Amino acid sequence: MYTLLSKINGPDDLKKLDAEELTPLADEVRSFLMENVAKTGGHLASNLGVVELSIALHYCFNSPKDKIVWDVGHQAYTHKILTGRRDSFHTQRCYKGISGFPKRSESPHDPFGAGHSSTSISAGLGLAVANALKGGDARSIAVIGDGSLTGGMALEALNQAGHLKKNLIVVLNDNEMSISKNVGALSSFISRKMTGTYYRNLKKEMEGLLAGIPAIGGNILHFAKKAENSLKGFLTPGTLFEALGFEYVGPIAGHDIQSMLAVLENVKRLEGPILVHVMTKKGKGYAPAEDMPDKFHGVAPMKPASAAPAKPAPPSYTQVFGDTLVKLGEKDDKILAITAAMPDGTGLTPFAKRFPERFFDVGIAEQHALTFAAGLAVEGFRPVAAIYSTFTQRAYDQVFHDICLQKLPVTLALDRAGLVGDDGPTHHGAFDMSYLRHLPELTVMAPKDENELQHMLKTAIYHGRPISLRYPRGAGYGVAMDKDPKGLEVGKGELLVEGSDLTLVAIGSTVYPALEAASMLKQKGIFASVVNARFVKPLDRDLILAQAGRTGCVVTVEENALMGGFGSAVLEAVADAGMTAVRVKRIGIPDKFIEQGSQAQLRADLGIDAAGIAATCQAFLQGAGSAHPQLTVVK
Ligand SMILES: Cc1ncc(C[n+]2csc(CCOP(=O)(O)OP(=O)(O)O)c2C)c(N)n1
Ligand SMILES: CC(=O)[C@@H](O)[C@H](O)COP(=O)(O)O
Numbered sequence: 001m002y003t004l005l006s007k008i009n010g011p012d013d014l015k016k017l018d019a020e021e022l023t024p025l026a027d028e029v030r031s032f033l034m035e036n037v038a039k040t041g042g043h044l045a046s047n048l049g050v051v052e053l054s055i056a057l058h059y060c061f062n063s064p065k066d067k068i069v070w071d072v073g074h075q076a077y078t079h080k081i082l083t084g085r086r087d088s089f090h091t092q093r094c095y096k097g098i099s100g101f102p103k104r105s106e107s108p109h110d111p112f113g114a115g116h117s118s119t120s121i122s123a124g125l126g127l128a129v130a131n132a133l134k135g136g137d138a139r140s141i142a143v144i145g146d147g148s149l150t151g152g153m154a155l156e157a158l159n160q161a162g163h164l165k166k167n168l169i170v171v172l173n174d175n176e177m178s179i180s181k182n183v184g185a186l187s188s189f190i191s192r193k194m195t196g197t198y199y200r201n202l203k204k205e206m207e208g209l210l211a212g213i214p215a216i217g218g219n220i221l222h223f224a225k226k227a228e229n230s231l232k233g234f235l236t237p238g239t240l241f242e243a244l245g246f247e248y249v250g251p252i253a254g255h256d257i258q259s260m261l262a263v264l265e266n267v268k269r270l271e272g273p274i275l276v277h278v279m280t281k282k283g284k285g286y287a288p289a290e291d292m293p294d295k296f297h298g299v300a301p302m303k304p305a306s307a308a309p310a311k312p313a314p315p316s317y318t319q320v321f322g323d324t325l326v327k328l329g330e331k332d333d334k335i336l337a338i339t340a341a342m343p344d345g346t347g348l349t350p351f352a353k354r355f356p357e358r359f360f361d362v363g364i365a366e367q368h369a370l371t372f373a374a375g376l377a378v379e380g381f382r383p384v385a386a387i388y389s390t391f392t393q394r395a396y397d398q399v400f401h402d403i404c405l406q407k408l409p410v411t412l413a414l415d416r417a418g419l420v421g422d423d424g425p426t427h428h429g430a431f432d433m434s435y436l437r438h439l440p441e442l443t444v445m446a447p448k449d450e451n452e453l454q455h456m457l458k459t460a461i462y463h464g465r466p467i468s469l470r471y472p473r474g475a476g477y478g479v480a481m482d483k484d485p486k487g488l489e490v491g492k493g494e495l496l497v498e499g500s501d502l503t504l505v506a507i508g509s510t511v512y513p514a515l516e517a518a519s520m521l522k523q524k525g526i527f528a529s530v531v532n533a534r535f536v537k538p539l540d541r542d543l544i545l546a547q548a549g550r551t552g553c554v555v556t557v558e559e560n561a562l563m564g565g566f567g568s569a570v571l572e573a574v575a576d577a578g579m580t581a582v583r584v585k586r587i588g589i590p591d592k593f594i595e596q597g598s599q600a601q602l603r604a605d606l607g608i609d610a611a612g613i614a615a616t617c618q619a620f621l622q623g624a625g626s627a628h629p630q631l632t633v634v635k
């Protein structure tokens with residue numbers, strides 16, 4: 001079935017093929033991709049769109065000597081398949097399998113890791129400058145999508161690259177899509193149709209018009225033809241990139257391998273910064289993905305036809321967030337919603353449809369998103385910025401400098417907080433409770449379930465000061481939802497169970513597992529109190545310290561880094577209160593990066609599931625340390 005692909009164990013094998021064999025190879029790669037992603041899940045449409053481009057790049061350049069850096073890297077499956085990972089590709093994004101993104105530790109053909117967008121040009125430039133400093137002749141190629149080009153870092157890198165004039169090739173993969181339709185002035189400019197049929201029709205009309213002018217028409221037409229290049233240069237994306245010091249090449253057809261080979265062979269011989277503009281179709285080769293590239297950006301593993309129909313899952317935290325925001329938005333037109341290129345992922349699409357004038361997709365621009373929100377808040381609006389926890393790390397200074405320092409009422413809705421699963425270490429929302437709780441003026445909270453999420457969202461929007469709430473990827477518990485969201489008392493937790501032997505203090509996604517652990521412990525004659533802390537800051541010290549004083553033994557649980565996280569806040573409270581007799585044990589994410597795997601598997605590995613919590617409590621009570629082995633270290 002994969003007669004050509006089976007011969008390729010690296011780029012050197014690829015180069016042994018005749019150029020004419022590359023198109024049938026692309027067909028095989030496409031089938032291989034579909035077959036495997038159907039089993040593992042993953043990023044489909046983006047990868048289908050760059051099969052030919054990936055083959056052309058590896059046919060023309062010499063990886064690993066030449067450095068091919070993929071932006072985000074979610075579209076690097078063909079790159080991986082061609083660089084010695086064909087036979088391990090079935091493990092991509094799986095527990096202990098290969099990563100779904102480029103990873104230096106995985107292959108010499110991955111010169112730079114990725115997962116977060118807009119880093120490839122900076123990294124590619126760094127590699128290029130290093131190569132020049134070493135007197136090398138390797139080429140550095142950054143492959144960036146039109147969506148990722150809307151990230152500020154990309155523009156910062158273009159700016160420096162154009163200035164330095166080092167040998168750097170930027171391949172712009174323009175499919176006019178981010179996850180959803182790409183947005184922004186830059187996107188429409190770089191994909192303008194002046195280079196397509198519209199330009200050709202315009203040219204034909206102009207020629208007819210000029211030729212029709214008596215006597216002098218012929219001369220003017222001759223002049224116009226000579227001026228055409230500058231007209232085309234003026235009207236096409238080249239203008240922008242050439243103004244930044246790049247040689248602009250394109251746009252070229254990104255599914256025509258032969259023409260790409262011709263262009264890339266020429267580009268190889270050019271010096272200085274070059275931008276090759278490649279037009280591709282996201283989802284190419286699979287009609288449903290071509291028609292709905294947003295829906296097929298990320299796909300779950302397909303259930304075998306024989307599998308019993310899955311019972312309907314409870315609404316996800318994301319859905320509850322989105323629906324609650326619409327409900328609150330109906331009553332208050334000061335509520336505005338902001339996303340950084342992820343309307344679907346953050347659940348804001350219903351709000352966008354209902355209130356289009358109060359919804360803003362800023363592109364992959366988290367820093368801008370938060371300062372834009374701060375500007376809106378200055379004028380009395382109630383902006384809600386919905387950004388994944390991990391991507392909010394991009395905008396830490398904006399939270400401090402623009403929101404907290406100015407005490408502005410911006411709501412940070414951090415989705416995908418905690419362990420996200422198959423996307424692995426680049427995407428786990430492992431740090432937000434740590435990187436936010438030390439900022440003055442900011443309230444930090446996390447709901448125990450989807451019903452408490454709706455109440456926390458209302459609490460946040462009407463809090464009138466900087467505030468963040470974080471919630472996990474995936475379904476809620478299917479708990480009964482109160483009819484309307486109601487405000488909570490800020491800084492107040494709740495005592496769920498009272499016990500005498502130890503106090504379990506949990507927050508967010510670890511509250512229900514803590515309750516379950518308490519039941520397990522009760523079977524063993526150990527009676528634990530369970531506190532739903534609700535707030536990392538301000539912590540409900542009265543409640544927690546009262547329970548700590550009663551039992552003398554506290555175990556905290558969080559789906560966040562232990563370093564500076566929620567447990568640290570409890571430790572500080574106990575120490576500040578001088579309660580030297582109270583023993584505290586913290587359960588959470590140790591000082592390591594956590595690899596990919598299912599959320600359930602990773603929670604079990606970390607001991608933040610019910611069984612792990614119960615085991616640690618029992619061991620702690622009996623004076624031992626944690627009952628859980630250390631995590632494998634991510635190399
Ligand atoms: C900093 C950051 N924000 C958001 C994301 C989520 N994300 C992953 S891919 C993507 C869209 C990328 O669009 P583009 O670069 O055009 O690639 P395509 O999928 O079209 O090939 C987004 C928003 C991310 N990976 N990193
Ligand atoms: C590559 C990328 O960053 C996004 O596609 C991300 O994988 C989406 O994550 P969710 O599947 O949790 O929305």
Ligand SMILES: [Mg+2]
Pocket residue numbers: 145146147148173174175176177178182
């Ligand atoms: Mg794109």
